[in-house]
Amino acid sequence: MSALFIFFLFLLPAFLLLTRRRSSKRLPPGSLGIPIIGQSLGLLGAMRSNTAEKRLEQRIRKYGPISKLSLFGKPTVFIYGQAANKFVFTSDSSTIAYQQTKSIRMILGDRNLFELSSEDHKRVRDALVSFLKPESLKKYVGKMDEEIKMHLELHWHGKEQVTVLPLMKTLTFNIICSLLFGVERGACRDQFVTNFEEMIEGMWAVPVNLPFTRYNRSLRASQRVQNMVKDLIHEKRMALEQKMASPHDDLITCLLSIRDQDNLQLITDKEIIHNVMLIMVAGHDTSSVLITFIMRHLINDPAVYATVLEEQEEVAKGKLAGELLTWEDLAKMKYTWRVALETLRTVPPVFGGFRKALRDIEYGGYLIPDGWQIFWATNITHMDDSIFPEPAKFDPNRFENQASIPPYCFIPFGGGPRICPGYEFARIETLVAVHHLITQFTWKLQCSDSSFIRDPLPVPTKGLPIQIMPKKLI
């Protein structure tokens, strides 16, 4: 056999393959920065001073829609836009996986929804959704209403000045304790709150497990919270066995009651504990930020304020004194919800997120190598003027016809099979809270500047201190 023949038979295809590989599968542009620390410190710092979007925009101008950088010590590809969002949210779990930082995984536990994939993810998620879906949650509107009224009695009435963000965190945490975990007001709930606060302090900390580090304190607090949830599960299981509790009482009794074909508990105790931890974190900061920024926007925008007030007074007029709000009342709060959606577009509580490539992926003409992180950002798509004309303008009427917004473009709750399952819960608590705030109080801002920092969730200046005046109740 001639050498030429060998070349044609074996070497040429290999040669072509190699050159093809090199030309069609190149890495995205950008710089990986200093190894290990990379650009993550830069990005976290930028988040704090709220210049992160500007940085990302500069990056887009410099490198185009796909670029590489190094975040949290890992090589990362940053992508954005409708197609990118669709790719991130709908790729199957053998292509890309969820990726949390080590701190978050260690603090929340390895069986929470963020860590699960494929069948396990579906099983646990379906169980959570069986409680969080609208048809199930509609029964709890009254209970939510009671929690919010009690909160206003305790922390707002009789005060002249309050700071909105920390109070909204207290409120949303209490709502979660009551509706999801069935922990009523009292010493137990207070202890829960204290431990929980200590736990989340270290979520974004550098994972160095030495005594006196933030991370170590956080891990210890996490152990205490997990033990409390364990006790709670034990109590509720006994109560269910003795028919002293019902599966519909709260999320935990609901999860304990879901059975497989052999009548065994479908969701393990560990999965219940770790997902309770996740929901405490995922559910309370996000909605407290939303309600806070709605309050700030309302007072800065008299036209929007007047329309929301009119809608809410109309609902209030239809109620007897002390009568609780119902699911049907919420259906009348259409404009208020559009204001909330526009707030989520302009100040998305979740900045973006991370995924991990599980194999070499070709995307947009570039290679995303196996093991690299993929970073998606909410804000860049929300501020795209080809999707939302005049993106800087606050215009709730964009959401009059939600179907007119193209898919994967409005993504405050993510998308695809991992879209936030707390959407309805957040909707109910936001509407009920705005209802009572606007019908019971008028308020004035004490800091007029409209900026905020990211920590990593948006925080308005000084947490939004306001002066409040009670209204005469109708």
Ligand code: HEM
């Ligand atoms: C305004 C309020 C909220 C916002 C903006 C929000 C946002 C998000 C986003 C963006 C994701 C997806 C993250 C990703 O794909 O990387 C998510 C996931 C999640 N959220 Fe929410 N959330 C909110 C309220 C809630 C509430 C009230 C709960 C619980 C009652 C909740 C529970 C969860 C859970 C369990 C996941 C993980 C879902 C999965 O991986 O399958 N969220 N949320």
Ligand SMILES: *[C@@H]1O[C@H](CO)[C@@H](O)[C@H](O)[C@H]1NC(C)=O
């Ligand atoms: C905190 O640090 C101490 C000392 O290094 C260690 O013994 C302990 O296990 C750590 N706590 C947790 C929860 O990891």
Ligand SMILES: *[C@@H]1O[C@H](CO)[C@@H](O)[C@H](O)[C@H]1NC(C)=O
């Ligand atoms: C989103 O990006 C715009 C433009 O860069 C910026 O003005 C705005 O503050 C950002 N909002 C959030 C919530 O990050």
